[in-house]
Amino acid sequence: MTKPFSERLALIIGIAVAVLGSLLPFIWFVLTSLKSQIQVEAIPPTWWPDGSIVFYQSAIIDHQLFNYIWNSVIVASSTTIIALTIATPAAYALARIRLHGKVWILSGLLCVAMFPQIVIAGPVWQILKHIGGLNTHWGLVLPYVTLTLPLAVWILATFFKELPHELAEAAQIDGCTTWQALYKVMLPLAAPGLFTAAILTFIYAWNEFFFALLFLTDPAKQTLPVGIALFQGEFTMPWGEIAAASVLATLPLIFLVLLFQRGIISGLSSGAVKG
Amino acid sequence: MPGFALTHLHKSFGNTSVLNDISLEASDGEFVVLLGPSGCGKSTLLRIIAGLEAQTSGSVSIGNQTVDALPPRDRDIAMVFQQYALYPHLTVRENLAFGLKVRKEPSSVIEERIGEAAELLEIHDLLDRKPKELSGGQRQRVAMGRAIVRKPKLFLFDEPLSNLDARLRASMRVELKKLHQRLGVTMVYVTHDQIEAMTLGEKIVVMDQGRILQIGTPDRIYHQPSNPFVAGFIGNPPMNLIKGTVQANHKNLEFQAGDFTLRFNARVDITPTLGSGSAILGIRPEDVGLDPPGAIHITLSGTIDLIENLGGDHIVYLVAQGQRLVARTSPDSRRRAGDSITAYLLLNKLHLFIHEQRTLLESYK
Numbered sequence: 001m002t003k004p005f006s007e008r009l010a011l012i013i014g015i016a017v018a019v020l021g022s023l024l025p026f027i028w029f030v031l032t033s034l035k036s037q038i039q040v041e042a043i044p045p046t047w048w049p050d051g052s053i054v055f056y057q058s059a060i061i062d063h064q065l066f067n068y069i070w071n072s073v074i075v076a077s078s079t080t081i082i083a084l085t086i087a088t089p090a091a092y093a094l095a096r097i098r099l100h101g102k103v104w105i106l107s108g109l110l111c112v113a114m115f116p117q118i119v120i121a122g123p124v125w126q127i128l129k130h131i132g133g134l135n136t137h138w139g140l141v142l143p144y145v146t147l148t149l150p151l152a153v154w155i156l157a158t159f160f161k162e163l164p165h166e167l168a169e170a171a172q173i174d175g176c177t178t179w180q181a182l183y184k185v186m187l188p189l190a191a192p193g194l195f196t197a198a199i200l201t202f203i204y205a206w207n208e209f210f211f212a213l214l215f216l217t218d219p220a221k222q223t224l225p226v227g228i229a230l231f232q233g234e235f236t237m238p239w240g241e242i243a244a245a246s247v248l249a250t251l252p253l254i255f256l257v258l259l260f261q262r263g264i265i266s267g268l269s270s271g272a273v274k275g
Numbered sequence: 276m277p278g279f280a281l282t283h284l285h286k287s288f289g290n291t292s293v294l295n296d297i298s299l300e301a302s303d304g305e306f307v308v309l310l311g312p313s314g315c316g317k318s319t320l321l322r323i324i325a326g327l328e329a330q331t332s333g334s335v336s337i338g339n340q341t342v343d344a345l346p347p348r349d350r351d352i353a354m355v356f357q358q359y360a361l362y363p364h365l366t367v368r369e370n371l372a373f374g375l376k377v378r379k380e381p382s383s384v385i386e387e388r389i390g391e392a393a394e395l396l397e398i399h400d401l402l403d404r405k406p407k408e409l410s411g412g413q414r415q416r417v418a419m420g421r422a423i424v425r426k427p428k429l430f431l432f433d434e435p436l437s438n439l440d441a442r443l444r445a446s447m448r449v450e451l452k453k454l455h456q457r458l459g460v461t462m463v464y465v466t467h468d469q470i471e472a473m474t475l476g477e478k479i480v481v482m483d484q485g486r487i488l489q490i491g492t493p494d495r496i497y498h499q500p501s502n503p504f505v506a507g508f509i510g511n512p513p514m515n516l517i518k519g520t521v522q523a524n525h526k527n528l529e530f531q532a533g534d535f536t537l538r539f540n541a542r543v544d545i546t547p548t549l550g551s552g553s554a555i556l557g558i559r560p561e562d563v564g565l566d567p568p569g570a571i572h573i574t575l576s577g578t579i580d581l582i583e584n585l586g587g588d589h590i591v592y593l594v595a596q597g598q599r600l601v602a603r604t605s606p607d608s609r610r611r612a613g614d615s616i617t618a619y620l621l622l623n624k625l626h627l628f629i630h631e632q633r634t635l636l637e638s639y640k
Contacts, residue, residue, distance in 0.1 A: 164358060164360065166356045166357075166358050166359075166360035167360050167362065169325075169327050169347070169354075169356070169360070170354070170356060170360040170362075170421075171362075171373075171377075172327070172346070172347045172348055173325060173327075173347045173348065173352060173353065173354045173374075174348070174373055174374030174377055174421070174425070175348045175374050175377035175378045176348060176377055177346075177348070180377065184373075184377075185362055188364045189363065189364060
């Protein structure tokens, strides 16, 4: 039965307001990035930009934006790959194995994710100093992996739990080792979970600011959020360049989400068992 | 060569014991059915044979080999699961090939085996479909195909037909029986459905509460149940079980339930050891007649409580001399609920259980 027109209209308006509301800051940044310096400083502010790309040129050339982007790509990709490599077998074990105190392990993981960064910043800095991890990418990846693991394990464990046990058992009887059953049968079926965990981990590592600022003082190693934040000089606030850089920093994320979204096919596991 | 053998198997989960001293042997090519109510431990037993569950103690051997230390993949078995467990991301062809590919069989062998299985199960047209595009019956065939292509020493079936509707279940039952005859491989089949057990099994193992209560051919299980549980579990409607007491001495054995008394000649070898105590007298509904039979019988007078018309048969519920009885009779349109009748119990079909064990009856006095 189709809903009455008024109800559908209300729904469309509601969705439009929610989407516009969350997009508004981004839209404002896109508009700002395409303005000229005069337009940016105009009071009252002008809404429509004149389409200048000066700020993009300045951000890329003067502020070496691609250097920051490259650093972020390395850090975020490494974090995602390492975190998922560890989280996948951990989540599978937690979902499948009869284990006393499983609830405590999962709760413990959640607690790790809840630590305020400021509390662990000092100790982590000390550890990295001792092992020579300051001003290196791996020194940043290490705490990122620690902090993103709990979420990745939780997401994957939830997906593994919903897959029928019999599939892994059928694979074992068909000749697979536990590992083979995991990557030949269970992992392809948990792909939506894997993509979700990957996107969230990547976004975290891409956007993280505090640790990156603390552990990377060498401009050649700094990641995007730190790089953009340091655009500002002692007496200047280059809004235009910051807006242009932020737009460019967001594009890879949008691209990734769109790419991974194709992998998140719901109902992939339907037909495995009765239903 | 034995098909498989289980020796003194025990299994507990924490403090809960689910299997107790299970010993069972099957010869090569035998169709063994594990039958029992849900929670009796039959599926756990099957999983232990498969290696998916480890026994607490005892030993499992398949063929001539003890497999206790072997993982499922090295036991040379195939299993058909209740929920089919087809790999949803693979086509039917890939599902069938999966086990052979993992074992690195050459592709010519894989193609040949898939061809054979597809022909046997008539699933040629389905080979390029994904499981979600198949009906329940088709999925069940593919699941069987996946087991067949491997040519294992032992087939395990975990209630494979329980998700199908009644008509499909009946036809798949026939196909399974034919399949067993063609392949001649040892099969273990878990079910709670007595019709499946009786029609498929060459050897039926009746289980309850983690114990084996009787092992025997379908005929033996039906006609000579070794205890009241087996007597009541097999048969539809189930055997009439009348609870009472016995008193035995060297001369005779007397069974009494309310105002109903039966006296048997004593068997000098066993009767005096029985003493007295509670006992159960059993008789199958088809051995309770409402017309005088030719064979020796006893009579009880009573009234009809209810008649169920099954077309070919009538199931008549009676109250006779204080006992509730069920009779399976040929249809007789003159009978009505409330009618006074005489029930005839065939003497040579009586079963007496004393101390939960079947007692041989020599003759009736």
